[in-house]
Amino acid sequence: MxxxxxxxxxxxxxxxxxxxxxxxxxxxxxxxxxxxxxxxxxxxxxxxxxxxxxxxxxxxxxxxxxxxxxxxxxxxxxxxxxxxxxxxxxxxxxxxxxxxxxxxxxxxxxxxxxxxxxxxxxxxxxxxxxxxxxxxxxxxxxxxxxxxxxxxxxxxxxxxxxxxxxxxxxxxxPIVREASGLAMSSRNTLLTETERKTACNIYKELHSSLRYAKNHSVDETRQRVIDRLNSIEGLEVEYYEIVDGDTLQSISDWADALHVVGCITVYCGSIPVRLIDNIKYK
The missing domain is CATH 3.40.50.620 (HUPs)
Structure with missing residues (x-):
């Protein structure tokens, strides 16, 4: 090499x-x-x-x-x-x-x-x-x-x-994840061991929202993810947007796009580390 x-x-x-x-x-x-x-x-x-x-x-x-x-x-x-x-x-x-x-x-x-x-x-x-x-x-x-x-x-x-x-x-x-589900990122090295365990809740809630979304609106799903993550000490959601996977514009109804992606940014830790992730709804 x-x-x-x-x-x-x-x-x-x-x-x-x-x-x-x-x-x-x-x-x-x-x-x-x-x-x-x-x-x-x-x-x-x-x-x-x-x-x-x-x-x-x-x-x-x-x-x-x-x-x-x-x-x-x-x-x-x-x-x-x-x-x-x-x-x-x-x-x-x-x-x-x-x-x-x-x-x-x-x-x-x-x-x-x-x-x-x-x-x-x-x-x-x-x-x-x-x-x-x-x-x-x-x-x-x-x-x-x-x-x-x-x-x-x-x-x-x-x-x-x-x-x-x-x-x-x-x-x-495709995204590569740690065993906990946390999306691999160079910034993960800035997290303490405790903070890494906290950060794994990001993907946990994103994944949980897939089932929730089947019987709830886009807005309800989006707010659920934000509220549940913000309730965890050490996490603060900067934004969570559910968007058209092609145009990246926010949608209001699941039928608004052929491909739907949830994109999130969360601050984690006492010295906040900015972590991003996403999940595909369809």
Missing amino acids: EVVTTVRALRRYISGARQEGKTIGLVPTMGALHEGHASLVRTSVKENDCTVVSVFVNPTQFNNKNDLRTYPRTLDADCALLESLHADCVFAPSVEEVYPEPDTRVFSYPPTDVVMEGSRRPGHFNGVCQVVSKLFYFVEPDRAYLGEKDYQQIAVVRAMVNDLKLNIEIRPC
Whole structure:
């Protein structure tokens, strides 16, 4: 496995792979890798001749400086895991390498990027599009692998790919959960053992709502999840929206959409850690 830190070295590596006629899969990450990331890498290795994994904590998608500062960084452990998974190349650049000058590009894909995370984290998806578009230009992959935990992010990246007319297949991969049901996330490492046990209630209530929803309205189901989670000490729901799985617009009736997804963000712990999850109703 090759580890490169510059765009020049990355492009040289990609050029060599292309000259050999290899297909290329890209797994963009911010590091602190876990089994969720590993599942993306395994899928890419299976479906492509060459798998490139980027490890880069992107500053432009953070609107909370403390969140950026505390985001876990574990490059040595990440590289050891990626080598065991048979990744071919790791791109681990500095901020200066990715942004030699400020990125002033503005990406806007309403209504997809203005609801939920978009309304609560101003500039977040613009930062996501800035860095992902750069990675796509650097690597020019055939396929890119994204985890469905970030359901809204996948929709925004798809919109960007269509807008920029990039010939890249976006491959969503299922959420990987801990035994407790907690969705795997790099932020889970910021939780204490007690807080992790508390956080598992997020998925417990989402899953419980599937049965409840069969005999109750969208609003009743949404409010039940919020109320039950807020009643648990150490949890505070920022939002829970039940949306059209294609447009990400909130629905008022189960018949309003062919695909219905519940998207949630919850703060957990005494030093709140922001956790996201989602569940498919149909």
